[in-house]
Amino acid sequence: KAGVTQTPRYLIKTRGQQVTLSCSPISGHRSVSWYQQTPGQGLQFLFEYFSETQRNKGNFPGRFSGRQFSNSRSEMNVSTLELGDSALYLCASSLMVRFDNYGYTFGSGTRLTVV
Amino acid sequence: DQQVKQNSPSLSVQEGRISILNCDYTNSMFDYFLWYKKYPAEGPTFLISISSIKDKNEDGRFTVFLNKSAKHLSLHIVPSQPGDSAVYFCAASGGNKLVFGAGTILRVKS
Numbered sequence: 001k002a003g004v005t006q007t008p009r010y011l012i013k014t015r016g017q018q019v020t021l022s023c024s025p026i027s028g029h030r031s032v033s034w035y036q037q038t039p040g041q042g043l044q045f046l047f048e049y050f051s052e053t054q055r056n057k058g059n060f061p062g063r064f065s066g067r068q069f070s071n072s073r074s075e076m077n078v079s080t081l082e083l084g085d086s087a088l089y090l091c092a093s094s095l096m097v098r099f100d101n102y103g104y105t106f107g108s109g110t111r112l113t114v115v
Numbered sequence: 116d117q118q119v120k121q122n123s124p125s126l127s128v129q130e131g132r133i134s135i136l137n138c139d140y141t142n143s144m145f146d147y148f149l150w151y152k153k154y155p156a157e158g159p160t161f162l163i164s165i166s167s168i169k170d171k172n173e174d175g176r177f178t179v180f181l182n183k184s185a186k187h188l189s190l191h192i193v194p195s196q197p198g199d200s201a202v203y204f205c206a207a208s209g210g211n212k213l214v215f216g217a218g219t220i221l222r223v224k225s
Contacts, residue, residue, distance in 0.1 A: 004158070033212070040124075042204060042217035043159070056212050090158055104213070106151075106158030 002027065004093050004107035012113045018079040021110045025072050025093030029105075031055075032074040034066060037088040037109070046089075049074055078112075086114045118142045119207050121216035130225045134192040138205030138216055141186065145207035145214075150179060150190045153202045153218070162203075163190070195223045 005024040013019050025032050034046040045058035049068035066076040072093075078085055088111050094104040120139045128134045136150075146167045151159035165172040165179045165188070172179050178191045192199055200223045205216040 035215070040217055042119075042121075043206075043215035045212050045214065048212060058212070092158075104149075104161065106160070108156065108158045 004091055004105050006089075006091050006107035006110050008110060009108065010111045010113075012115060013081050015081055015083060015114055017081050018077060019081060019112060020075055020077045021089055021091075021112070023074045023076075023091030023093075023107060025074070025091075026105055029093035029095055030072055031094045032068055032072065033092045033094075034074070034076050035090045035092065036060075037090055038086075043090065046076065081114045083114050086112060088112075117217075118145075119205055119214045119216040121203075121205055121219050123219050124217070125220040125222070127222045127224060128195045130197055130223055131194045134190075134195045134199065134221055134223065136190040136192075136203050136205070136219050136221065138188050138190075139186060140188075140207050142207070142209055142214075143183075143186065145209045147208040148179070148181060148188050149206045149208070149213070150177075151204040151206060151215075152199075153204060159204055192221075195221075197223050197225045199223050 007022045031050045033048040035043040037043050047066050048056040052068045063079045068074040088109045090109045092106045118141050149164040150162040152162045153159040163174050163177045163179050165181050170181050181188045202218045204218045206213045
């Protein structure tokens with residue numbers, strides 16, 4: 001079965017611009033989570049959606065937002081980009097909101113560079 | 116507030132020897148712990164996990180040990196292989212989110 005698909009793979013934006021990243025979960029998965037990975041900081045949790053509802057949110061400013069559609073696809077948006085937003089953004093999907101070894105699967109990520 | 120810490124940014128091991136990656140956590144409410152492995156340009160992939168009610172879980176060359184009193188877990192890889200070279204993330208679950216450590220870069224030299 002197809003894995004978690006994130007588009008685009010690479011993105012270069014200018015400070016002050018906004019960006020939208022997309023994540024298509026594994027078919028049948030209803031939970032989608034977003035993470036930011038930067039060197040030395042590991043994976044920082046952004047937010048998690050389940051059945052179109054945001055269930056949990058990390059400690060990121062309001063410039064970071066997301067949504068989930070009825071087909072479970074999710075998008076995250078970052079407005080007024082800052083240099084510090086340069087990172088690898090990872091999406092993970094699972095059948096439900098649980099974190100054991102039952103298929104919490106990550107996509108390959110979108111590498112965002114802000115110049 | 117780093118609830119999950121991997122204090123060693125990197126580790127270098129000779130092929131065939133044991134690799135030991137360590138992780139400490141602060142939140143006693145965490146009920147599940149996982150290790151992920153990440154290659155460059157790929158997303159993390161699940162490696163092995165352990166429930167808080169256990170103290171050891173083994174899967175082939177990989178064993179995870181949990182010491183709840185010390186709030187410490189470790190991943191042992193025996194024997195280490197060059198293909199194990201990657202970034203290893205420790206993660207803990209509590210509630211509806213997964214909390215990750217900063218990762219440890221493992222280099223296995225042949």
